[in-house]
Amino acid sequence: DGGITQSPKYLFRKEGQNVTLSCEQNLNHDAMYWYRQDPGQGLRLIYYSQIVNDFQKGDIAEGYSVSREKKESFPLTVTSAQKNPTAFYLCASSIRGGQTTGELFFGEGSRLTVL
Amino acid sequence: AQSVAQPEDQVNVAEGNPLTVKCTYSVSGNPYLFWYVQYPNRGLQFLLKYITGDNLVKGSYGFEAEFNKSQTSFHLKKPSALVSDSALYFCAVRDLSNDYKLSFGAGTTVTVRA
Numbered sequence: 228d229g230g231i232t233q234s235p236k237y238l239f240r241k242e243g244q245n246v247t248l249s250c251e252q253n254l255n256h257d258a259m260y261w262y263r264q265d266p267g268q269g270l271r272l273i274y275y276s277q278i279v280n281d282f283q284k285g286d287i288a289e290g291y292s293v294s295r296e297k298k299e300s301f302p303l304t305v306t307s308a309q310k311n312p313t314a315f316y317l318c319a320s321s322i323r324g325g326q327t328t329g330e331l332f333f334g335e336g337s338r339l340t341v342l
Numbered sequence: 343a344q345s346v347a348q349p350e351d352q353v354n355v356a357e358g359n360p361l362t363v364k365c366t367y368s369v370s371g372n373p374y375l376f377w378y379v380q381y382p383n384r385g386l387q388f389l390l391k392y393i394t395g396d397n398l399v400k401g402s403y404g405f406e407a408e409f410n411k412s413q414t415s416f417h418l419k420k421p422s423a424l425v426s427d428s429a430l431y432f433c434a435v436r437d438l439s440n441d442y443k444l445s446f447g448a449g450t451t452v453t454v455r456a
Contacts, residue, residue: 231385262446267351269432269446270386285443317385330376331444333385 229254233318233334240305240312240341248303248337250318257323259301260331263287264315273316276301277323305339313341344369344437348447356455361423363450365416365433374436375416376444377407379429386432392416403427423454 231252240246252259258277262270272285276295290309295301301320305312315338319331345368355361367373374393378386390401397409407418416433433447 233385260444267448269346269448271446272443315383319386330388330391331386332388333378335385336383338383 231334252320256320258321260319261303262317346447361420363418367435369437371439376434378432
């Protein structure tokens with residue numbers, strides 16, 4: 228079945244460590260996104276990518292990094308520079324970026340806890 | 343800048359009663375509007391969208407939403423709520439003048455009691 232796979236589902240990290248969250252999609256979508264979800268704040272866009280080898284910062288990119296070397300993959304690294312990294316992270320994709328009427332398809336999320 | 347407001351943090355209804363989840367938006371151009379649902383510790387699931395045309399949009403699981411341009415609203419409705427509809431609901435808007443970005447509301451927690 229087509230979909231978006233995020234891993235790991237739960238992750239614990241010590242302060243000062245970088246961690247990488249995986250996101251893989253087999254929907255043949257061009258655009259991929261990373262959102263952060265905190266209670267009562269909705270979803271905030273971290274990074275997005277409309278095509279391979281290209282990505283742009285979202286609203287809260289500080290302390291995060293991404294790469295888009297393959298169409299199917301859009302990993303997110305939470306660096307030690309992120310001040311408050313404990314959150315639920317959601318990866319999404321859409322048929323294409325830019326002017327599209329298409330909805331986003333979401334993965335099941337990764338919950339990161341910093342100890 | 344575009345924005346979405348969901349004025350109610352929580353909505354509580356009895357099973358079988360109508361359910362309404364409110365959403366208002368602000369965009370500089372024409373809006374594309376979406377509703378998503380999220381169950382605990384899961385990703386978001388798409389319910390329905392308004393792009394153009396009929397103001398009443400029908401979606402998954404018996405949900406519908408009404409686009410009202412004059413009131414800049416896009417309220418989600420279900421005529422008869424089920425206990426299984428208990429979840430977190432998000433409204434989102436895409437503004438074509440800022441075309442890559444989908445802005446989400448803070449979410450409304452719906453609880454349907456048996």
